[in-house]
Amino acid sequence: MARQPGRDLAGSGHSPGMTPPGIPLSPSPGAERSTDPYLPESGNGGxxxxxxxxxxxxxxxxxxxxxxxxxxxxxxxxxxxxxxxxxxxxxxxxxxxxxxxxxxxxxxxxxxxxxxxxxxxxxxxxxxxxxxxxxxxxxxxxxxxxxxxxxxxxxxxxxxxxxxxxxxxxxxxxxxxxxxxxxxxxxxxxxxxxxxxxxxxxxxxxxxxxxxxxxxxxxxxxxxxGRYEMVTLASGGVPQRAAIAPRMRSDFQRDFGRHGEIMTALQRLFGPYPFKEYVVVITDDDLDDPIEAQGMAVFGRNHLDGRRTHERLVVHELAHQWFGNSLTVADWRHIWLNEGFATYAEWLWSGASGGPSTNAHSAQWHAWLASRPADVVIGDPGVTRMFDPLVYKRGALALHALRAKIGEQAFFALLRSWVAEHRHRTVTTAEFREHAARYSTESLDGLFTLWLDRPALPPLPVVR
Missing domain, CATH: 2.60.40.1730 (tricorn interacting facor f3 domain)
Incomplete structure (x- = not known):
């Protein structure tokens, strides 16, 4: 990633107003307790x-x-x-x-x-x-x-x-x-x-x-x-801006040239963009991966090459504004609700923009998953596997399987209502399963059990 700063250990000593050394200042019962089983040291109660x-x-x-x-x-x-x-x-x-x-x-x-x-x-x-x-x-x-x-x-x-x-x-x-x-x-x-x-x-x-x-x-x-100049990502509709180094302008215009179309497509699929504007930052350093923030996404200069090589990541980070940012997981066990949905958005844009279809992507990644150990439960992957590519790809496949089961019209109506009803709230896998049940005449328990609760890879889903 970027170079690291020198480590400053300030804060390990005692300051005026602090309790004397050796006398711990314990919180009230329950007041220093996280509800997240993956990150029990992060967060506080009370x-x-x-x-x-x-x-x-x-x-x-x-x-x-x-x-x-x-x-x-x-x-x-x-x-x-x-x-x-x-x-x-x-x-x-x-x-x-x-x-x-x-x-x-x-x-x-x-x-x-x-x-x-x-x-x-x-x-x-x-x-x-x-x-x-x-x-x-x-x-x-x-x-x-x-x-x-x-x-x-x-x-x-x-x-x-x-x-x-x-x-x-x-x-x-x-x-x-x-x-x-x-x-x-x-x-x-x-x-x-x-x-x-x-x-x-x-x-x-x-x-x-x-x-x-x-x-x-x-x-x-x-x-x-940074020493950025602000440029327009797309005109009309949602304000979309970018912060870039001036020398990146040419590659940026090519790599992000379809951003307005991507925004329009995702709004059609998921509902209105949930914030007032969207800002993309391209740092003048290499970054391992792009990262989403609320109403913002951050890319490294290595994600620009003038050939749209990383356009799927552009889609992925924008999709997180709906899935992850407006709808935020109640705790990290439910991370597939962020990453599976953003990955599936990549596949949907691919098909909508003349690239491989969602069926083609699902076949590719199903074969990839089949070649690897089936040792992750997507609905609760564990803290060591929460950012595992299997969570991303199998999470997207679970959505493809749901789409194949309930049909096009019901599936996209489900996504739009899921986003609308939980806007700026936290969500869980159980809530999504209950929500999806409203859009099916048959029980979805078996489908979700196979895809989310068990490690074995189910058969390849195909949307007709």
């Missing part, structure tokens, strides 16, 4: 976030971030203590409803003891002032989160990198709106997942204000900083 307000100042050359976060939340149990997720950065001060609070910050958790207990159902505001050199969160998937580029920075937080740059309740099922004020040197363009509502020039710096009104999971919030 409250639900209502809003994030972040005021950030970033020095690009020094990779130095100074922040003030105000997290508005509602207690879902009485709280004498609670915690937030925050990695590495140095916390200077914590206040709850304006009063100084004791805190302890270590192991990726910011544990807070307010001056007064918080009652069940109460709304409270936690203000955190922090700073340091942001760095990715390291784990089984490599380095995730805030990352330095050759000249700038990016954020790619799936699945657990959001705490690399702001304190949060890092759970997929705790979605909230955001307001982000971000200041950086004026030579750089700053893009944040949200709608740009203000931009103010100072002495050598520019402050950008972005608002994300739709409820958003922390991992889907992103910041992109």
């Amino acid at each position: 409250f639900r976030v209502l809003h994030y307000d972040l005021d950030l100042d970033y020095k690009v050359v020094q990779n130095r971030l100074t922040g003030r976060a105000v997290v508005t939340a509602r207690a879902v149990q009485p709280l004498s203590r609670f915690s937030l997720d925050l990695a590495r950065l140095q916390v200077r001060d914590v206040r709850v409803d304006g009063r100084a609070a004791k805190f302890e910050h270590r192991g990726g958790k910011l544990r807070i003891k307010p001056e007064r207990p918080i009652g069940y159902g109460a709304t409270f505001k936690t203000e955190i002032r922090y700073s340091g050199r942001p760095a990715p969160v390291s784990g089984r998937w490599g380095d995730i989160g805030w990352d330095e580029l050759s000249d700038g920075a990016l954020v790619a937080s799936q699945p657990n990198g959001a705490p690399s740059w702001f304190p949060c309740n890092d759970r997929t099922d705790d979605k909230a709106p955001f307001l982000i004020t971000f200041t950086a040197a004026s030579a750089y363009t700053v893009l944040v997942t949200g709608d740009l509502v203000a931009r103010r020039r100072g002495s050598g710096t520019t402050t950008w204000v972005y608002e994300r009104e739709e409820p958003t999971a922390p991992y889907l919030m992103s910041v992109q900083i």
Whole structure:
């Protein structure tokens, strides 16, 4: 991926307002508990976030971030203590409803003891002032989160990198709106997942204000900083823009030249685009894989070649705006609802644009799956396999099998209603199965059991 920054271990010591060394600050019972069985250390219980307000100042050359976060939340149990997720950065001060609070910050958790207990159902505001050199969160998937580029920075937080740059309740099922004020040197363009509502020039710096009104999971919030020029992806309909290095213009115009058609096709298949605009960022560094964020997708310069080699990835990331971003999995067991659907969107676009049909793709990937061990249960693949290509391809095949079973008209009506009824909410596999049952005169239990609950590969589905 991009080169990694130097590791700053700020935050491992003690600051004013913290409990003395050796005295752990434990949260209230249940207040530091994730509901995600795959990432039990990410996320916290005891409250639900209502809003994030972040005021950030970033020095690009020094990779130095100074922040003030105000997290508005509602207690879902009485709280004498609670915690937030925050990695590495140095916390200077914590206040709850304006009063100084004791805190302890270590192991990726910011544990807070307010001056007064918080009652069940109460709304409270936690203000955190922090700073340091942001760095990715390291784990089984490599380095995730805030990352330095050759000249700038990016954020790619799936699945657990959001705490690399702001304190949060890092759970997929705790979605909230955001307001982000971000200041950086004026030579750089700053893009944040949200709608740009203000931009103010100072002495050598520019402050950008972005608002994300739709409820958003922390991992889907992103910041992109670089010497970009903004260009139009497509005109008419949904505003579609791109941030690119000027020298990439020629290849970009070819590789993303059909983006307006792709947007139109996916809206026809899935329903209206769920956000106000769509922004594509092409970094001037190589990236292993593109990554989606709320209303945004990020590609590396290696995904441009002027031959549309990676157009399927363009489709895949756009499809995630419906499946993954507007409809967000309640926990990571259900990841096929993101990746299987986005993969199937690739196949649908291929057929619609004169390429191989969905039947051709299903045959190709069914043969590929048949050549490999059948050792993944798509409906619950396990944390070590959640990003396995088998989840992507077999998830798409499960949708193709459903389409073959219930027919064209019912299948696409099902997809559009699934998107509409769960807009900006979280979803589970069980909910999808129940939803699909409404569009079939026969039971679908057997089909879903074969494709989602068992590892053995079912026969090749064919749409007639």
